[in-house]
Amino acid sequence: LLNRIKGVRRKLSQEFGFLVPAVHIRDNLDLLPNAYRIMLMGVAVAEAEIEPDKELAINPGQVFGQIDGLKTIDPAFGLEAIWIAQDKKDQAQTLGYTVVDASTVVATHMNQLLQKHADELIGHEEVQKMLDRLAKSSPKLAEELVPNTLNLGQLLTVLQNLLSEGVPVRDMRSIAEALANANVDSQDTAALTSVVRKALRRLIVQNIYGNQDDLSVITLEPSLEQLLLKTVQQTQQQTGSSENIILEPNMAEKLQKSLQEAAQQQEMNGQPAVLLVSAMLRLVLSNFIRNTIENLHVLSYQEIPDNKQITIAATIGGEM
Numbered sequence: 401l402l403n404r405i406k407g408v409r410r411k412l413s414q415e416f417g418f419l420v421p422a423v424h425i426r427d428n429l430d431l432l433p434n435a436y437r438i439m440l441m442g443v444a445v446a447e448a449e450i451e452p453d454k455e456l457a458i459n460p461g462q463v464f465g466q467i468d469g470l471k472t473i474d475p476a477f478g479l480e481a482i483w484i485a486q487d488k489k490d491q492a493q494t495l496g497y498t499v500v501d502a503s504t505v506v507a508t509h510m511n512q513l514l515q516k517h518a519d520e521l522i523g524h525e526e527v528q529k530m531l532d533r534l535a536k537s538s539p540k541l542a543e544e545l546v547p548n549t550l551n552l553g554q555l556l557t558v559l560q561n562l563l564s565e566g567v568p569v570r571d572m573r574s575i576a577e578a579l580a581n582a583n584v585d586s587q588d589t590a591a592l593t594s595v596v597r598k599a600l601r602r603l604i605v606q607n608i609y610g611n612q613d614d615l616s617v618i619t620l621e622p623s624l625e626q627l628l629l630k631t632v633q634q635t636q637q638q639t640g641s642s643e644n645i646i647l648e649p650n651m652a653e654k655l656q657k658s659l660q661e662a663a664q665q666q667e668m669n670g671q672p673a674v675l676l677v678s679a680m681l682r683l684v685l686s687n688f689i690r691n692t693i694e695n696l697h698v699l700s701y702q703e704i705p706d707n708k709q710i711t712i713a714a715t716i717g718g719e720m
Contacts (some may be wrong), residue, residue: 417570621717
């Protein structure tokens with residue numbers, strides 16, 4: 401288990417672009433014998449049970465038969481699963497189950513949680529080390545970025561914003577160049593983040609779609625998009641923030657339900673769930689669905705590379 405967790409840490413450090421803090425394992429007599437708890441910054445973020453002497457057969461969405469065992473839920477992704485005897489592994493795989501051992505269950509769960517909380521793992525020390533590495537290869541760019549354009553805290557906020565939406569920050573040169581050339585108030589870190597996202601659009605789209613050239617997306621009907629833009633302006637006047645939207649409860653519920661259904665349909669079709677909207681709506685809608693529709697990505701039209709084609713799979717809005 402320890403080796404698997406070390407492997408997760410190495411992999412995510414390379415993916416994120418900064419060193420993920422060390423993971424410590426210790427016994428806790430308050431837990432059940434086969435239970436484990438994952439703590440982040442001293443706070444419990446997940447807890448589950450495993451069967452160390454069994455294999456976990458996970459139903460990926462379609463299997464071709466049943467298998468005897470202890471029914472459970474995969475802790476990492478919430479899929480239906482069954483703890484089975486080790487000698488039933490081949491049978492389960494033949495039926496279409498994904499079968500993993502107990503240590504892989506824990507490591508995968510930790511990997512998923514670290515990705516989800518990546519923005520909480522980076523701090524001033526990590527950002528300074530990233531700047532130090534940039535200064536070795538591009539000293540003028542590093543100097544122009546901090547302190548001439550931004551201070552360390554502002555840069556940290558931009559990187560946290562990117563990580564909170566699953567955007568890796570390992571390409572520090574592209575990030576620095578985008579920020580150094582941004583014609584945006586340095587205090588407006590949301591606008592700065594949008595500038596960087598546009599610069600990283602190829603990476604963002606590749607992480608979602610792989611090498612696909614034809615991108616299947618969900619869009620909003622023009623009338624709904626205009627209504628939401630107007631609501632964003634009204635919310636900004638009331639609260640001074642352009643990062644959130646205040647919707648009438650019934651409309652908010654309908655919009656959330658429609659987006660959830662469209663995202664589920666995309667997944668059933670074997671496509672990533674992506675909502676494509678105007679740049680002014682991207683952040684507010686991302687914040688709107690972040691804790692309720694975790695599998696839905698929100699992109700702006702400006703974040704689609706020129707060499708990609710768009711296919712509209714669903715349009716939301718007629719019933720709003």
